[in-house]
Amino acid sequence: MFIPELYNLFLQFPSIQTDSRKIKKGDIFFALKGDNFNGNAFAAKALEDGAAYAVIDESQYATDDRYILTNDVLTTLQLLSHHHRLQLDIPVIAITGSNGKTTTKELLIAVLSAKYKTYATEGNLNNHIGVPLTLLKIKQDAEIAIIEMGANHIGEIASYCKYANPDFGLINNVGKAHLEGFGSLEGVKKAKGELYDYIRKFDGTIFRNADLDYLEKMSQGIQKQITYGTSNAQVIGRAIGDDTMLKVVILTSGMEVQINTQLVGAYNLPNVLAAVAVGHYFNVDIDTIKKALENYTPSNSRSQLIEKGSNKIILDAYNANPTSMKLALENMASLQAENKWLLLGAMKEMGEESVAEHQSLVDLAIQLGFQNVILTGKEFEATKHNYIWFATSSEVKDYLSENKVEHATILIKGSRGSKMEVALEAF
Ligand code: ATP
Numbered sequence: 001m002f003i004p005e006l007y008n009l010f011l012q013f014p015s016i017q018t019d020s021r022k023i024k025k026g027d028i029f030f031a032l033k034g035d036n037f038n039g040n041a042f043a044a045k046a047l048e049d050g051a052a053y054a055v056i057d058e059s060q061y062a063t064d065d066r067y068i069l070t071n072d073v074l075t076t077l078q079l080l081s082h083h084h085r086l087q088l089d090i091p092v093i094a095i096t097g098s099n100g101k102t103t104t105k106e107l108l109i110a111v112l113s114a115k116y117k118t119y120a121t122e123g124n125l126n127n128h129i130g131v132p133l134t135l136l137k138i139k140q141d142a143e144i145a146i147i148e149m150g151a152n153h154i155g156e157i158a159s160y161c162k163y164a165n166p167d168f169g170l171i172n173n174v175g176k177a178h179l180e181g182f183g184s185l186e187g188v189k190k191a192k193g194e195l196y197d198y199i200r201k202f203d204g205t206i207f208r209n210a211d212l213d214y215l216e217k218m219s220q221g222i223q224k225q226i227t228y229g230t231s232n233a234q235v236i237g238r239a240i241g242d243d244t245m246l247k248v249v250i251l252t253s254g255m256e257v258q259i260n261t262q263l264v265g266a267y268n269l270p271n272v273l274a275a276v277a278v279g280h281y282f283n284v285d286i287d288t289i290k291k292a293l294e295n296y297t298p299s300n301s302r303s304q305l306i307e308k309g310s311n312k313i314i315l316d317a318y319n320a321n322p323t324s325m326k327l328a329l330e331n332m333a334s335l336q337a338e339n340k341w342l343l344l345g346a347m348k349e350m351g352e353e354s355v356a357e358h359q360s361l362v363d364l365a366i367q368l369g370f371q372n373v374i375l376t377g378k379e380f381e382a383t384k385h386n387y388i389w390f391a392t393s394s395e396v397k398d399y400l401s402e403n404k405v406e407h408a409t410i411l412i413k414g415s416r417g418s419k420m421e422v423a424l425e426a427f
């Protein structure tokens with residue numbers, strides 16, 4: 001079936017489902033393949049459960065005209081999302097980068113939805129399936145859309161741009177994340193830079209952090225740029241005070257306000273400034289921006305502040321890589337607190353540099369003078385230090401349940417695979 005025909009069906013049945021267990025009446029089921037499953041095999045069940053159509057790519061499953069046979073279901077989904085995108089006459093903002101994409105996206109949603117009907121990536125659905133599904137969820141009443149794009153290989157962002165056609169691009173930063181797939185930091189730059197390449201080619205606009213010199217280099221040749229940062233930018237803001245919660249003053253004339261966020265960590269400053277810059281560009285007035293940003297509270301273990309008994313816990317167990325770990329440690333070091341603890345889980349997907357990166361992190365903890373540190377995971381096993389080490393976070397929990405920590409400020413951070421949130425149960 002050709003995409004325009006399928007698109008007509010989609011207009012009648014605009015809800016797409018890729019999980020056969022979640023089918024609702026009138027969904028179109030897309031039978032994707034994974035490493036361990038073949039969606040084609042679930043198409044009959046999806047139809048039985050109420051799906052209007054099932055898009056499949058193995059002919060033996062097509063037993064009646066509710067089956068739509070394609071060459072490849074995933075490609076069909078992506079092409080359909082592109083077709084849909086072309087019908088939408090709205091600004092589309094794409095966000096990528098190594099750290100802080102989801103946080104920045106959520107802040108942008110907060111700010112833009114105060115004025116516009118805003119559609120955006122739900123949660124962290126930022127991959128080759130999540131991006132097209134996000135596009136296909138955008139309804140006719142949309143006034144603006146924000147798409148998070150994640151990548152762990154060269155070429156991915158370029159391919160997402162081909163069907164999402166962003167008019168605006170925002171690269172948060174380029175750090176050491178997913179080094180396994182990218183090979184090196186240069187590889188990460190190239191991969192994230194594919195967003196700028198697309199914007200450059202189609203004369204779009206970028207929102208750029210002026211504090212990061214490499215972004216300026218990467219953005220050469222892009223005519224329309226809105227900059228934000230701590231100095232020398234169109235939107236200038238700085239972090240003030242040393243509270244656990246980030247406070248920001250915006251110093252750009254006409255926008256002088258203080259924003260008391262509910263975000264932990266100075267590393268959220270660029271995320272906040274990005275949201276101010278985007279909001280300002282789209283004519284959201286500064287008081288509305290302030291209110292939206294002050295009301296936003298993060299969830300899903302992303303830099304949450306949790307008070308338990310006499311302890312203040314910064315839970316950041318959603319992901320970790322050398323760049324975000326470094327910033328989190330520096331942030332802890334800068335806090336005015338007496339009894340500081342670090343419960344650090346291993347950083348995953350580090351490839352060949354894993355041992356060296358874990359050692360650098362330990363060295364940084366030593367250098368910053370942290371005394372109470374618990375390292376978790378085999379990736380730390382070979383590192384040199386005098387800290388406590390456990391293989392798993394449940395051992396950390398057991399240890400802390402027996403050796404109570406009180407009146408402390410505690411950072412819990414690690415890659416999702418390290419499951420550091422388990423340690424929280426000890427408090
Ligand atoms: P993912 O790759 O999982 O989609 P993401 O880029 O969407 O991650 P977030 O989920 O927003 O990132 O944030 C994850 C963690 O990254 C935060 O909890 C924080 O520790 C760190 N972080 C957030 N913003 C920044 C930033 N601007 N610079 C460095 N680290 C950051």
Ligand code: MG
Nearest residue numbers: 101102124126
């Ligand atoms: Mg994310």
